[in-house]
Amino acid sequence: MVIPYKRSAYKLLHDGAIALAEIEGNGIKIDTVYLKKTIRKTEKRIQRLQTELEKGKVARTWKKVFGNKTNFNSNDQLGKILFEHMEIPCPERTKTGKYRTNEKTLMTVDHPFVEKYLQIKKLQKALTTYLRGIQKEVVDGFLHPFFNLHITRTYRSSSDSPNFQNIPVRDKELGNLIRKAFIAREGHQLVEIDYSGIEVAIAAAYHKDPRMIDYIGNPKLDLHRDMAIECYKLKSGQVTKDIRFYGKNCFVFPQFYGSMYTDCARALWGAIDTAKLCTKDEMPLKRHLQSQGIRELGDCNPQESPHKGSFEYHIQQVEKAFWGKRFKVYAQWKKKWYQKYVSRGWMLTKTGFICQGFMKRNEVINYPVQGSAFHCLLWSLTRLVRELKKHKMKTLIVGQIHDSILADVPAKELDDFLMLANTVMTTQLTNEWKWINVPLEVEAEVCPIGGSWSEKEEKEIPK
DNA sequence: AAACAGTGCGCG
DNA sequence: AAAGCGCGCACTGTTT
Numbered sequence: 001m002v003i004p005y006k007r008s009a010y011k012l013l014h015d016g017a018i019a020l021a022e023i024e025g026n027g028i029k030i031d032t033v034y035l036k037k038t039i040r041k042t043e044k045r046i047q048r049l050q051t052e053l054e055k056g057k058v059a060r061t062w063k064k065v066f067g068n069k070t071n072f073n074s075n076d077q078l079g080k081i082l083f084e085h086m087e088i089p090c091p092e093r094t095k096t097g098k099y100r101t102n103e104k105t106l107m108t109v110d111h112p113f114v115e116k117y118l119q120i121k122k123l124q125k126a127l128t129t130y131l132r133g134i135q136k137e138v139v140d141g142f143l144h145p146f147f148n149l150h151i152t153r154t155y156r157s158s159s160d161s162p163n164f165q166n167i168p169v170r171d172k173e174l175g176n177l178i179r180k181a182f183i184a185r186e187g188h189q190l191v192e193i194d195y196s197g198i199e200v201a202i203a204a205a206y207h208k209d210p211r212m213i214d215y216i217g218n219p220k221l222d223l224h225r226d227m228a229i230e231c232y233k234l235k236s237g238q239v240t241k242d243i244r245f246y247g248k249n250c251f252v253f254p255q256f257y258g259s260m261y262t263d264c265a266r267a268l269w270g271a272i273d274t275a276k277l278c279t280k281d282e283m284p285l286k287r288h289l290q291s292q293g294i295r296e297l298g299d300c301n302p303q304e305s306p307h308k309g310s311f312e313y314h315i316q317q318v319e320k321a322f323w324g325k326r327f328k329v330y331a332q333w334k335k336k337w338y339q340k341y342v343s344r345g346w347m348l349t350k351t352g353f354i355c356q357g358f359m360k361r362n363e364v365i366n367y368p369v370q371g372s373a374f375h376c377l378l379w380s381l382t383r384l385v386r387e388l389k390k391h392k393m394k395t396l397i398v399g400q401i402h403d404s405i406l407a408d409v410p411a412k413e414l415d416d417f418l419m420l421a422n423t424v425m426t427t428q429l430t431n432e433w434k435w436i437n438v439p440l441e442v443e444a445e446v447c448p449i450g451g452s453w454s455e456k457e458e459k460e461i462p463k
Numbered sequence: 464a465a466a467c468a469g470t471g472c473g474c475g
Numbered sequence: 476a477a478a479g480c481g482c483g484c485a486c487t488g489t490t491t
Binding site: 071073074075076077124125128129133151152153154156157158159160161162163165166253254255256257258259260262263302303360361362363365366367369370371374402 | 476477478479480481482483484485486487488
Binding site for chain 2: 075076094095096098100101102103121122125126129130156163164165166167168169170171174199370374401402403404
């Protein structure tokens with residue numbers, strides 16, 4: 001349970017709810033012709049792949065085994081076929097003992113059937129959850145997703161009917177397919193403004209670790225790069241953009257969320273092959289690690305201590321230094337914060353909410369940060385809606401995704417809007433909430449006039 | 464027919 | 476002591 005504790009906390013949600021209702025009312029314009037066409041095309045594509053799949057040997061076995069109960073959508077059936085009838089060793093079980101058949105597990109099964117199966121599954125997701133999911137909620141060419149403030153345990157928002165906060169973007173093909181349906185109004189363009197690293201910045205308000213505050217405030221410092229160097233035992237000149245990416249997403253963020261070195265080691269090691277990582281001087285990373293005396297990953301079993309010389313052992317050492325030396329103050333804060341929760345059963349967030357009830361250690365550490373980070377966006381969003389009206393601007397806010405705002409902007413207002421959003425989200429917010437102890441930054445992505453959300457490109461914010 | 468748990472997968 | 480946090484939606488298979 002999270003409850004408003006201070007009057008200001010109540011007001012934040014009250015004003016936020018009104019602003020979000022207005023955003024829901026505005027709605028996002030949908031290219032209904034494209035949507036209809038794409039649904040038809042995708043259905044055909046799935047059908048073609050399905051027919052091909054059913055011609056294969058595996059599918060024939062499947063039909064023989066399950067007869068008229070055959071259902072190619074059934075994970076239970078898939079597991080039985082692969083791991084019983086085809087006698088492929090099952091790499092992982094679910095917590096209830098079923099065969100695990102998610103993408104990650106199936107990727108380890110090297111079989112043409114599995115490849116095609118996953119392709120179909122991906123398209124199916126695009127069709128049912130997104131293309132059709134959007135279509136059924138469109139009214140007069142506009143989509144009006146709900147944004148809730150009363151659902152989540154952390155006091156983030158959520159969105160439904162349809163969920164506007166999980167539209168594909170990481171997978172380029174899927175992202176383009178779906179986001180082409182989201183368009184700007186006549187003579188307008190879609191603009192997205194994101195906070196950069198808001199959770200990391202807001203965490204600093206809780207732990208106040210001086211080295212972290214340095215990293216956030218000093219543009220010459222780069223934590224993700226530094227950690228990539230340590231994890232892969234590199235010299236600073238050897239780091240590529242890719243390597244930095246995996247340092248960030250396989251070590252730094254998982255560590256902040258409470259992951260263990262075992263998971264980090266596995267992910268960092270796996271990335272070397274899947275992303276074919278090489279140093280800047282074009283040395284394959286596995287070979288580089290070999291030259292540093294590391295030849296194997298290790299068992300990555302949390303119950304056993306790792307062997308010296310394994311990659312797992314090395315990452316354990318990196319983790320130790322990360323919390324024991326580099327971010328000592330942050331580590332102490334985590335310990336103290338958790339102990340305090342255990343002894344009194346509740347905690348107070350920076351934005352004035354009480355979190356109470358049973359929580360695990362990682363939840364106690366993460367909830368207040370996640371909630372307050374979103375509240376930065378909520379406050380800014382509310383202020384922005386008000387400012388747009390005050391200046392009689394035609395820009396409409398049409399959506400929100402935890403740390404970003406989507407607006408539908410008349411071409412003429414683009415620069416004004418970018419500057420206004422920037423001021424509200426950085427300067428005005430930090431003036432209002434003095435507990436924010438690091439500078440905040442935003443980034444803008446802009447779509448072409450009359451274009452779709454799939455065409456967003458980074459743009460410098462004018463001063 | 465409706466509700467539930469379980470699984471998988473999309474996002475921050 | 477626990478083992479990465481938060482959501483919504485589609486679907487299967489079972490229970491009410």
